[in-house]
Amino acid sequence: xxxxxxxxxxxxxxxxxxxxxxxxxxxxxxxxxxxxxxxxxxxxxxxxxxxxxxxxxxxxxxxxxxxxxxxxxxxxxxxxxxxxxxxxxxxxxxxxxxxxxxxxxxxxxxxxxxxxxxxxxxxxxxxxxxxxxxxxxxxxxxxxxxxxxxxxxxxxxxxxxxxxxxxxxxxxxxxxxxxxxxxxxxxxxxxxxxxxxxxxxxxxxxxxxxxxxxxxxxxxxxxxxxxxxxxxxxxxxxxxxxxxxxxxxxxxxxxxxxxxxxxxxxxxxxxxxxxxxxxxxxxxxxxxxxxxxxxxxxxxxx
Amino acid sequence: xxxxxxxxxxxxxxxxxxxxxxxxxxxxxxxxxxxxxxxxxxxxxxxxxxxxxxxxxxxxxxxxxxxxxxxxxxxxxxxxxxxxxxxxxxxxxxxxxxxxxxxxxxxxxxxxxxxxxxxxxxxxxxxxxxxxxxxxxxxxxxxxxxxxxxxxxxxxxxxxxxxxxxxxxxxxxxxxxxxxxxxxxxxxxxxxxxxxxxxxxxxxxxxxxxxxxxxxxxxxxxxxxxxxxxxxxxxxxxxxxxxxxxxxxxxxxxxxxxxxxxxxxxxxxxxxxxxxxxxxxxxxxxxxxxxxxxxxxxxxxxxxxxxxxxxxxxxxxxxxxxxxxx
Numbered sequence: 190x191x192x193x194x195x196x197x198x199x200x201x202x203x204x205x206x207x208x209x210x211x212x213x214x215x216x217x218x219x220x221x222x223x224x225x226x227x228x229x230x231x232x233x234x235x236x237x238x239x240x241x242x243x244x245x246x247x248x249x250x251x252x253x254x255x256x257x258x259x260x261x262x263x264x265x266x267x268x269x270x271x272x273x274x275x276x277x278x279x280x281x282x283x284x285x286x287x288x289x290x291x292x293x294x295x296x297x298x299x300x301x302x303x304x305x306x307x308x309x310x311x312x313x314x315x316x317x318x319x320x321x322x323x324x325x326x327x328x329x330x331x332x333x334x335x336x337x338x339x340x341x342x343x344x345x346x347x348x349x350x351x352x353x354x355x356x357x358x359x360x361x362x363x364x365x366x367x368x369x370x371x372x373x374x375x376x377x378x379x380x381x382x383x384x385x386x387x388x389x390x391x392x393x394x395x396x397x398x399x400x401x402x403x404x405x406x407x408x409x410x411x412x413x414x415x416x417x418x419x420x421x422x423x424x425x426x427x428x429x430x431x432x433x434x435x436x437x438x439x440x441x442x443x444x445x446x447x448x449x450x451x452x453x454x455x456x457x458x459x460x461x462x463x464x465x466x467x468x469x470x471x472x473x474x475x476x477x478x479x480x481x482x483x484x485x486x487x488x489x490x491x
Numbered sequence: 492x493x494x495x496x497x498x499x500x501x502x503x504x505x506x507x508x509x510x511x512x513x514x515x516x517x518x519x520x521x522x523x524x525x526x527x528x529x530x531x532x533x534x535x536x537x538x539x540x541x542x543x544x545x546x547x548x549x550x551x552x553x554x555x556x557x558x559x560x561x562x563x564x565x566x567x568x569x570x571x572x573x574x575x576x577x578x579x580x581x582x583x584x585x586x587x588x589x590x591x592x593x594x595x596x597x598x599x600x601x602x603x604x605x606x607x608x609x610x611x612x613x614x615x616x617x618x619x620x621x622x623x624x625x626x627x628x629x630x631x632x633x634x635x636x637x638x639x640x641x642x643x644x645x646x647x648x649x650x651x652x653x654x655x656x657x658x659x660x661x662x663x664x665x666x667x668x669x670x671x672x673x674x675x676x677x678x679x680x681x682x683x684x685x686x687x688x689x690x691x692x693x694x695x696x697x698x699x700x701x702x703x704x705x706x707x708x709x710x711x712x713x714x715x716x717x718x719x720x721x722x723x724x725x726x727x728x729x730x731x732x733x734x735x736x737x738x739x740x741x742x743x744x745x746x747x748x749x750x751x752x753x754x755x756x757x758x759x760x761x762x763x764x765x766x767x768x769x770x771x772x773x774x775x776x777x778x779x780x781x782x783x784x785x786x787x788x789x790x791x792x793x794x795x796x797x798x799x800x801x802x803x804x805x806x807x808x809x810x811x812x813x814x815x816x817x
Contacts (some may be wrong), residue, residue, distance in 0.1 A: 244613050248776065310563075311610045313570035345575040 203274060203326065207288040210259060214281050216252045223249060223285065227292045234293055236304055243289060243308055243316065247282045257281050272325035272357040275386070279322070286319035287326065295328040302332050309336065314345055321351040324358035331362060338367045341374055353380055360387020360491070369396040372421070376403065382417040383482045389489050397425035404433060416449030420483045423452070426459035435465065438472070451475035452483060511540050513748040517761065518783070521743045522546040522768035523622075523651070523683060523703065523730035526573055526584065527565075533733075533740040534580040535808070540744035544583040544783050546772060547573060548622035548651050551591045553735050559603040566611045574616065585778055587621030587651045588612050595635035596627070605638060612646050618772040619643070621651025622683060625662045628655060633669070640673040649679045649774050651701075654689070656708070663689045667696055681728065681771050684709060690718060694726055699771045701728040704742035712746040716753045724762035728771065 212220055226242045226249075242249075259281065263273040276284065295301060305327065309320055321340050327333055337359055340352045352359060353375050359368060368391050375385055382388070400418050407414045414437075422430050438450040451472055454462035466472065478484040519542045526534070526547050537545075547569055556562055569586040577584035588611045590604045612620060620643040625632050643650045650670065655662035663682060670680050677697035685693060685700045693700040702718065703709045715729060731742035739745065743764050750760045769780050809816075 240610065241613070244615075247615055311567070313567075313614045313616065314574050315615060317571070345572060347575070 203271070204288060204291045206261075207274075207284060207291065210261065210276075211281065211285055211288060214253050214257060215250050219250050219252060227289060230289070231292055231294055234296065234304060236307055239289075239293070239304060240308065240311070243286060246285050246289070247315075250281060250285060253281045255280075259284055272330070272361060274322075274325050275355040275357065277355045277384075280315075282315065283319045283322060286316070287323045290320075290323045291326050293328075298329045298332060301328055306336070314347060317343070317345070317348045318351045321348060322356065324352065324356060330358070333358070334362050334364075334367070337363060338370075341367070341371050346378065349374070349378065350380065354384040355386065357386050360385075360391050365391075365393060365395065369393070369399060372396055373399055373403065376400070376415055376418060379415075381482075382415065387491050388421065389486070390491050392421055392424065394425045397422045397430070401430045401433070408433060408437075413443070414446065416443070416445045417482050419446075419449040419453040420456075420486055423454075423456045426453070426457045426462055431459065431461055434462075438465075438475075444475075445481070447472075448475045448477075448481060449483070452478060452481070456487070507749070507752070509745070509748075511744060511748060513751040514541060514744055514760075517541045517744070517747055517757075518543045518765050519743045519747065520544045520546075520765045520768040520783070521731050521740075522681075522728055522772060523548055523701065523732045524740060525550055525732070525734040526577060527552075527568060528735035529733060529740055531576075531580075532811070534577065534582060537740055537744075538580040538582055540741050542582060542741075542744065544585065544768075544778075545577065546618060546651075546768070547584060547586045548653075549586065549588045549591065550622060550734065551593050555594055555597060556600070559600065559607065562600075562604050563607055566607070570611065570614050570616060583783060585616050585618045585772065587619035587649075587772075588614075588617050589620045589623040589639050589651075590635055591622060592624050592626035592632045592636070592653060592655075595632045596629055598631050601631065601635050605635070605642075608639070608642060612642065612648060616777055617648070618775040618777045619649040619651050619681070620646070621649075621681075622653040623650065624653040624666050624683075625655045626653070628658065628662055628665070636666070637669060637673065640670055640675055643679075644673065644675060647776075649681060649772055650675065651681050652683055654682060654684045656684075659684075659686065660688045664692060667693070667698060670698075671696075679774050683730070684732070686710065687714065687718065690722060690727075694722060697726075699726045699728060699767070701730055703730055703732040704746050705732055705738050707737065712742070712749050715746050716750055716755065719750065719755060719759065719763060720753075724759045724767070726767065726771075727763045728767045729763050 211223070215223070230239055230242065257280065258278045260277050260279070263275050274287070290305070293301070293304070296304065305320070308316065312320055324333055324337055337352060341349060343349045353371055359371055363371065372385065372388070375382060400422055404414050404418055419434060434450045434453065438447050438454070441447050451466065454466050455476055457463065519540070521537070521542055522545070524545050524547060526545060549566060549569060552565065566588055569588065574584045588608060590601055590608070595601050611617065620639050623636055623639045625636065640650060652666050652670070654666060663685070667677070667682065671677065681699040681701050682693045683701040684703045690700050702715055704712045704715060709732070719727060729743050729746050731738060731740055733740040733742065747760050747764045769778065769783070773779050
């Protein structure tokens with residue numbers, strides 16, 4: 190009965206959704222092994238058993254297509270305490286690993302955290318990617334703040350991306366300092382900024398100030414500035430930011446930069462910015478947001 | 492490992508200018524190189540010369556470690572950061588994990604390392620237990636060599652055996668004796684750092700014979716060419732063992748170039764400089780040829796106009812010939 194997923198220990202419909210994806214891509218035999226392992230861990234989550242199962246996932250699903258990448262809509266958590274999980278271009282091994290973690294029982298907090306901490310401590314790169322992707326689904330969510338903050342410092346791009354991009358955990362749980370580091374790191378490492386969740390709700394004056402400093406530094410070095418930076422700066426425009434932006438909107442050779450600054454000016458209540466737009470009506474075509482990364486930003490809720 | 496012996500230019504034979512055009516289109520696999528000690532320039536040069544994959548055996552770091560945490564962090568770096576660093580240059584990075592012979596002599600620490608090893612040897616991309624074996628050929632070295640052979644047997648992993656520099660011939664025979672005593676299949680054991688004196692016995696007994704092309708202290712590649720001429724390509728591997736000493740991360744492509752010049756057929760060169768490494772370490776189940784033919788996926792991502800950002804698998808190239816750094 191491969192098509193009907195019936196796990197006696199399923200935690201919620203989230204785990205069920207992942208299971209329904211996984212079952213399509215593995216053999217009957219592999220599926221049998223996986224469900225046995227899940228049930229065993231749900232009943233008796235021994236650290237050694239978990240470590241062995243977790244590490245061996247790629248061997249357990251050997252028949253699966255290695256190039257397969259899975260994307261699906263956000264899972265809809267049953268209880269509102271739990272964050273949704275966003276699956277975007279994941280390998281099957283990553284999905285299975287997160288599913289294994291979802292099925293672990295909620296132990297007493299210290300035991301639960303140390304069970305998963307040990308996986309972090311010995312994780313290779315792909316394991317770390319899965320472990321950080323799973324931040325939204327761990328029990329005791331607040332307990333993972335230091336781990337999340339630490340992961341943002343990782344020098345391994347895929348590991349860092351697992352936290353920074355398409356992950357609901359950081360914006361919900363990080364304090365302002367750690368959140369700002371996440372966003373700055375994303376700019377420094379050329380991440381695709383709109384894939385950060387919570388950019389709008391967590392935007393703040395200290396971050397905008399740091400981004401403006403960064404923009405000045407890049408400008409002095411004659412390096413490119415990611416236009417999206419100006420969208421985040423917009424609500425906190427001040428004289429210092431305005432000086433550089435005014436220069437860029439007139440001189441930048443990149444139309445995307447001129448468009449971003451125009452957009453920021455139009456969204457800002459800072460008087461010189463509003464005046465600049467009014468006085469330069471020929472710039473209105475720059476205000477078209479179609480095909481820009483900030484298209485829809487005004488209506489965005491997170 | 493470097494022992495610097497004074498040698499004048501004349502004693503080093505005829506100089507042959509570096510010409511990697513001789514091996515254009517070849518793919519190389521260096522199955523023994525310590526990339527943690529190498530720079531990004533080395534990675535770039537290796538990728539340019541056709542190196543598509545490497546195996547980094549766990550080794551000592553030039554001086555003895557004094558605590559278990561430094562071992563753990565070292566092993567972690569082999570399956571984490573170093574793997575990522577290699578991927579930036581399009582090079583697949585595998586490793587072997589083990590307690591090296593020198594540090595086996597610190598028994599208290601060695602015991603702790605033995606407890607640590609099972610956490611690492613089952614990881615993705617770990618293609619064997621190594622490099623293990625003898626250095627001084629002490630009782631402690633023998634003890635941990637044997638224990639790790641058992642570990643490899645349980646995990647069904649190949650073994651990468653470091654052979655001693657001093658008393659090499661006897662030490663090599665003894666390494667093989669012990670491996671067979673523990674019931675290991677010689678076909679899953681790679682005996683490393685061979686010489687003209689050891690190769691015959693290693694091949695006759697069914698082991699893989701790896702040769703380290705390393706200036707001054709190990710094999711030179713002219714000697715390597717002669718060995719391949721004499722013994723053929725079966726079960727012979729070429730590596731650089733480049734590390735923190737004076738060594739050459741291009742030893743494999745350079746040796747291949749010399750083989751081309753010496754008239755060795757291309758199939759033979761491919762076998763000793765690529766295919767045999769895949770076959771020997773592929774027995775781990777962690778490595779096969781299809782993984783090495785995958786083209787690196789370059790995600791151009793969402794480029795902003797006029798701003799081309801290189802992502803995943805492509806590093807910007809610095810201009811080493813310019814005094815301008817920008």
